[in-house]
Amino acid sequence: MEIHNRDQTKRELLKDFPGEVHEVGSTNIxxxxxxxxxxxxxxxxxxxxxxxxSCYAIEMMATGASRHDWERFGTEVARSAPRQADLIVxxxxxxxxxxxxxxxxxxxxxxxxxVIAMGACAISRGPFYYNTYxxxxxxxxVNPVQTA
Amino acid sequence: MKAIxxxxxxxxxxxxxxxxxxxxxxxxxSHPKEIITQQYPENRETLKMFDMFRxxxxxxxxxxxxxxxxxxxxxxxxxxxxxxxIINKRIEMPDGKKKKVIDKFVYHLSMxxxxxxxxxxxxxxAIKMSQDFEHAVFDRSQxxxxxxxxxxxxxxxxx
Amino acid sequence: xxxEQLKERILSVVPEAEFEITGGYMNATVPSAKLHDLAKNLRxxxxxxxxxxxxxxxxxxxxxxxxxxxxxxxxxxxxxxLKAKIDSRENPEIDTVSDIWQTAxxxxxxxxxxxxxxxxxxxxxxxxxxxxxxxxxxxxxDYVDKVNIIEL
Amino acid sequence: xxxxxxxTNTGKPLETQEYFINMGPQHPSTHGVLRLMLTLEGExxxxxEPHLGYIHRSIEKMCEKDTYAQxxxxxDRMDYLSSHMNNEAVSLAVEQGLEVEMPERVKVIRxxxxxxxRLSSHQxxxxxxxxxxxxxxxxxxxxxDREMIIDxxxxxxxxxxxxxxxxxxxxxxxxxxxxxxRTKAFVxxxxxxxxEYDQLLTGxxxxxxxxxxxxxxxxxxxxxxGVTGPTGRASGFSNDVRKHNxxxxxxxxxxxxxxxxxxxxxxxxxxxxxxxxxxMSIIEQLIENIPEGDYxxxxxxxxxxxxxxxxxxxxxxxxxxxxYIISEGGKSPYRLKFRxxxxxxxxxxxHMAKGVKIADLVVIMSTLDLVIPDIDR
Numbered sequence: 001m002e003i004h005n006r007d008q009t010k011r012e013l014l015k016d017f018p019g020e021v022h023e024v025g026s027t028n029i030x031x032x033x034x035x036x037x038x039x040x041x042x043x044x045x046x047x048x049x050x051x052x053x054s055c056y057a058i059e060m061m062a063t064g065a066s067r068h069d070w071e072r073f074g075t076e077v078a079r080s081a082p083r084q085a086d087l088i089v090x091x092x093x094x095x096x097x098x099x100x101x102x103x104x105x106x107x108x109x110x111x112x113x114x115v116i117a118m119g120a121c122a123i124s125r126g127p128f129y130y131n132t133y134x135x136x137x138x139x140x141x142v143n144p145v146q147t148a
Numbered sequence: 149m150k151a152i153x154x155x156x157x158x159x160x161x162x163x164x165x166x167x168x169x170x171x172x173x174x175x176x177x178s179h180p181k182e183i184i185t186q187q188y189p190e191n192r193e194t195l196k197m198f199d200m201f202r203x204x205x206x207x208x209x210x211x212x213x214x215x216x217x218x219x220x221x222x223x224x225x226x227x228x229x230x231x232x233x234i235i236n237k238r239i240e241m242p243d244g245k246k247k248k249v250i251d252k253f254v255y256h257l258s259m260x261x262x263x264x265x266x267x268x269x270x271x272x273x274a275i276k277m278s279q280d281f282e283h284a285v286f287d288r289s290q291x292x293x294x295x296x297x298x299x300x301x302x303x304x305x306x307x
Numbered sequence: 308x309x310x311e312q313l314k315e316r317i318l319s320v321v322p323e324a325e326f327e328i329t330g331g332y333m334n335a336t337v338p339s340a341k342l343h344d345l346a347k348n349l350r351x352x353x354x355x356x357x358x359x360x361x362x363x364x365x366x367x368x369x370x371x372x373x374x375x376x377x378x379x380x381x382x383x384x385x386x387x388x389l390k391a392k393i394d395s396r397e398n399p400e401i402d403t404v405s406d407i408w409q410t411a412x413x414x415x416x417x418x419x420x421x422x423x424x425x426x427x428x429x430x431x432x433x434x435x436x437x438x439x440x441x442x443x444x445x446x447x448x449d450y451v452d453k454v455n456i457i458e459l
Numbered sequence: 460x461x462x463x464x465x466x467t468n469t470g471k472p473l474e475t476q477e478y479f480i481n482m483g484p485q486h487p488s489t490h491g492v493l494r495l496m497l498t499l500e501g502e503x504x505x506x507x508e509p510h511l512g513y514i515h516r517s518i519e520k521m522c523e524k525d526t527y528a529q530x531x532x533x534x535d536r537m538d539y540l541s542s543h544m545n546n547e548a549v550s551l552a553v554e555q556g557l558e559v560e561m562p563e564r565v566k567v568i569r570x571x572x573x574x575x576x577r578l579s580s581h582q583x584x585x586x587x588x589x590x591x592x593x594x595x596x597x598x599x600x601x602x603x604d605r606e607m608i609i610d611x612x613x614x615x616x617x618x619x620x621x622x623x624x625x626x627x628x629x630x631x632x633x634x635x636x637x638x639x640x641r642t643k644a645f646v647x648x649x650x651x652x653x654x655e656y657d658q659l660l661t662g663x664x665x666x667x668x669x670x671x672x673x674x675x676x677x678x679x680x681x682x683x684x685g686v687t688g689p690t691g692r693a694s695g696f697s698n699d700v701r702k703h704n705x706x707x708x709x710x711x712x713x714x715x716x717x718x719x720x721x722x723x724x725x726x727x728x729x730x731x732x733x734x735x736x737x738x739m740s741i742i743e744q745l746i747e748n749i750p751e752g753d754y755x756x757x758x759x760x761x762x763x764x765x766x767x768x769x770x771x772x773x774x775x776x777x778x779x780x781x782x783y784i785i786s787e788g789g790k791s792p793y794r795l796k797f798r799x800x801x802x803x804x805x806x807x808x809x810h811m812a813k814g815v816k817i818a819d820l821v822v823i824m825s826t827l828d829l830v831i832p833d834i835d836r
Contacts (some may be wrong), residue, residue, distance in 0.1 A: 051485060053492050053514050054832040055539035055620055058583070062609075062619075065586075065602030069185045080487040092832075096455075097438055098492055098513045101484050116284075123288050124258040127229045127532060130459035131524045132517045133445045133452050134437070138288065145288070162664040169659045173596060184603060198610075200617035200635065228529035230459060263532040263623045264631060269760075277617065330555070330769045359682050359698075362770070362781050362798040375783070377770065377798075381682055381696070384703070388770075410685035413806040421519075436512035436835060446520055459524065 016040075045074035046114070049085035051105065053092030056119040060091045082108040090145075093121035093128060094136045106143040117145045197279040202262040205232070205255055206278045207295040214303040215296060216274035219250040223266035223275065231260045249302055257283060258291035272306050313387060316355060320345050332377070334388045339374075342391040343402035349378065349387070350407050356380045357387065360404070363414035365422040367447045372399045372424060393424065403429040421446035475500055480817075484513045488591045488821045491831030493805075495820075502816050507809045515835040522795040527553050527627050527762045530795070535621035537797065538833035540580040541775035543572050546625035548782045551706055552771035553627035556764040556786060563708075564752040565629045567745050570708035571642065572615075572624065573773075574738040578649070579608040580776035581731050581738075584828050588728070589660055591825040592669055597659055604652055607645045611638065627762055629755025642746050646739050653735060661732070670724040674811040674823035677722060684810065685803035688778025689730040690827055694722035700774040712744045727826040761790050777801055777828055801827075801834040 014021060018040050019032025030037070052060055063070050064078060079085040082105045094102055106115070117139045120126025128135040139145055176182060188195060197203065209215050219236045237251040267275055275295075285291060310333050317324050317335050321344075325336045337345055349355045362377035376389040393399045403426040405412040415426045416435040423444035426432055434441065443450055464473045477500050484492040492513035498506035518537060522530050527549070534545040547569055554561065561569075586601025609619045614635045616624040624631050660666050676686065681694040691698050699716040701709045717733040719726040764786040772781040778800030785794040804827050812820050 050487060055536055057491065058539060058620055061583075061587075061598075062602060062606070065606075066599045067184055067186060067602065067606045068188065072185075072187075080485065082485075093514060093516055095513065095515055097515070098484065101492075101513070105485055117288070120259055120261055121536075123291065124256070126259050127261045127536065128516050128521070129229050129259055130457050131521045133450075133455045133520060134515055134517050135455075140288065158664065165663040169596070169663065172600075172655050172658050184606065198614045198617070200615065200632070201613060202617040226528075228525060228532055261532055261621070262618060264617070265528060265532070268631070329767045332770060334768070359685065361685055361687075361772075361779060361803075362783060362796065364783055364794070364796040366785060366794050377781075377783075381698075408685070409680070409683045409810075410803050410806050413802060417802075434512075436515040438512075445517065 041074065045076055046087045047085045048075060048078050048087045048089050049082055049105065049109065050078045050080055051088055051090060051092075051102065053090075053094065053098060054121065056091035056122065060089060060118065082106075083110065085109055086112065087114045087116065089116045089118055090122045090139045091118045093126075094139050094142060095134045096136060097134070099136045099142045102139070102142050115139070115143060115145045197281065199279075200277075201279050201281070202264060202277040203280040204257055204262075204278055204283065205260065205266060205275050205295070207253055207275050209297055209300055210303065213297060213300045215300050216272045216303050216306045217250050217253060217296065218272055218274075218302065218306060219248060220271065222269045222271060226265045226269035228263065228265065229259055229261065231256050232266060250296060253295040255293045255295050256291065257293060258288050274306075313355070313385065316352075317345065317349075317387075320348050332386050332388045334390055336373075336390040336392055339391040339393045339401045342374075342376075342389065343404060343407075346376065346389065346404050346407055349389075354383075355385075356382050358382070358408075360408040360410055360414075363411055363418065365418035365424055365446070367396075367422060369448070370396070372396055372422065374401060374418065374424060376404070399424040400427055401425075402427050405429060420444075423447070477505060482820075488825065490587070490824070490829055493824075493829065493831050493834075497817065497820070499817065502818075504812050504815055504817060504820060507812045507820070509805055509808060511805075511831075511835055513835070514832050516832070518836045519795055519797065522792060524791055526790050527764065527792075530792075531626060532621070532623050534797070535623055536832065537799065537836055538775055538777060538780065538801070538830050539620055540583060540830055541576050541777065541780075542621050543569075543576040543624060544773050544775040545780060546623065547573060547707070548771050548773040548780055550625045550627050551773070552769045552782045552784050553762060553764060555771060556767065556769050556784070557627070557758065557762065559628065559756055559758070561629065561707075562752040562754075562756065563750040564754060566708040567749050568630060568634055568754070569625065570712070571742055571745050571749075572612075572622075573707070574741050575608050575611060575642070575645075577776045578735055578738050579605045581735050582608075584731060584776075585656060585660075588825045591821050592666065594660070594666075597656075600652075600655065600659065604649055607648065611641050611645065614638070614641065626755070628758035629753070631755075633754040634749070639746055639749065642742060646742055646746075649735075649739060653732075653739075656732065661728075667725065669819070669822055670728060670826070673724045673815060673819045674826065675721075675723045676807060676811050678720075680807065680810060681722070684807035686778070686807050687800050687803065688774070688776070688828075689717075689734060690727055690804050691778060692717055693719045693726035693730045695720045698779060700772050700779050704772060706771075706773060708745060712741050714741050724822050724826040731828075763788065763790050764792070772798070775800060777830065777833065778804060797836055799833045799836060801829050801831075805829060805834055 018036035019030050022029045117123045122139045124138045125135050207215050219234055221234050224232045224234050233254040235252040236248050238246045238248055241247050314326055321337045321341045327334045349357045357378040357380050359379045359381050361379055364375040366373045372393045374391045379386050391401055393401055403415055415429055418424050419432055420434045420436050466473055477498055480497045480499055482497055483494040494510040496508040497504055518533050530549055531546050534549050535542040538545055582601045582605045586598040589597025612622055613619055615638055616622050676694045678695040681691045681696040687698045702716050714737045717730045719730055766786055766788040769784045772779050780800055781798030783796040784792045787793040811823050
């Protein structure tokens, strides 16, 4: 996937936005109907699936807690059931035994779904690259990863 | 009769403990200064990490595009998981002698655990940890970096 | 109990025991066949009363295997390390101590999983970490895995 | 117990059947990737069978190839909530083999950071415990105070969680000039905030009903299962390594080993809350006078441990953590075994959970304070 610059990303995000955005100085004014903007924000808020296997899970919890608080971005609740989620944050090492479970969880999520691999272990084994007999060589060997 | 009194008193004690807890929450609603949530990314300009923060390994370059890495591979040996690969080449010096310099200082950020052993092992203080923390990319191959800048040279006097 | 007394105590149960002091603990190496009796004796006698097994380790040596038991008495406060020497590396077998210390049930399953030491009379001897169809015992020194292990 | 239900047509008692249910590995309150096979009759648990290995990363095998300095960064990733204490265990074992004595400064700093780590671990546990019971508020409060400790770590050694601050032979860096100021400010802050924890949860009727008398573990069973740490101490098993085998600066400080007799979930909760007070008192005793001196002793670049066996135990936030090193004289150990507290604590789960309802299992698991990578290694 190619990397967009900031303006491109903004335009793409606003492609299906129901209403007009007028830029006034450093802020924006939006002209739209209340119902349509509520529906739009429902459709565009990502609900992550908590699949924390190791150390990264704590950092992910810290992201959701009081200091960093990802609910500011509409990541309202972390769900534990794949049916209700649309984003997997793979936070932690994936070993061979867990890979089957991860694959099943990925398949159970409804389209459209996104995957974020968080941390060295999930991206490419990290510290468990050499001399280990049970770790999967990067989570993208199990399912496609959109962001690492 | 006793059971009814017990039942009703338990309701009241439950309500009491409930309000006790709610009072703590209420305190923070009325004291917004004690809220600690950071407004990232709006505060990106003012946000400063601690000096010691281990963000990623960087090879320091001077203004005249010179670095201090001699290519001794001490960091490559010290790294527990093969994050650093140093590829050396031989170049001919003006006086006809052949000299070993680094060709590529390859750094796999995707494997780095920021354990700091490479920094400690470096005899010439060529590498250090930067405070950069925004590393998210769309593909893991972009996390493999070459740290020495193009056409950079070894600093004079470092051996 | 002092180390000398303990030594005599163990010798009275297992005469062929060998002793060594390393790492601050007294180590007693005994043949694997005698281990269960000795452990039961040390656990139940009033003067020793080793009721707390805090570590159970399997070790793979070139020609034999050992299972190491770190014991402590919570009433007397003394420690001892028992090492059961298993002569065969092909078919290592030893009696379980899970009837003496309940925690051994999990620890022995771990040793079985990673070293392939079979604990006789164990209530539930299965692999604990790896899949049931895993071939080989990965913590043995001669374990080779061409697929998963990338040698540095 | 209710009377057995009867079939209305035949009048015979209905046959009940045991059935199995899978809890985990993807489950919010298993705190990781623990899988439990529950044998149930109705809602009553008959048997709990833990299935492990969903995060078994073969750390012990990897240690056989690494040097002693490199092992430290792996121990961070086992019990990541008490990573500093894990590092300390390996460092102390190697120092025991090298027969070097640490300067007083190193001992004191190690102890302070250990206690800060214990506090942060207990705070996180408190937050997550509330969440397991259905109270999300505690999660936010626990993490709020934890972030202050994390800031201290970040300023001192540059990492938040996997610190890698201890190295064989001392510390990786000297402490930051702000360290004492920040730590004192934190202790002062937390002395005011800890009573809030009690207000939010401890006295609450629902909370007490869900924890009192649930998952009772007797002292004999605790010893037999090797259940250590706050879990074991709540059953009256006196096992604090800081008291029984003191290491670092623990001989110099005065603190109480928190013991309770009940052995139920509420006792385990209270022990941890009380331990937070004790930890703060330890920090306060040491923080004023950190002795001057070196922050590490000089060791060889690649440490070779003399042939022999070394066992070192430390008290982590979860219990007794042991490192057993067998060295053949090389630069990496011949065999390295980690005695993880969680593994032994988990072995008692089946015993504790027999006969309770399925919702209580979550409470029991939560008060055991399991960290799965610590169990699986």
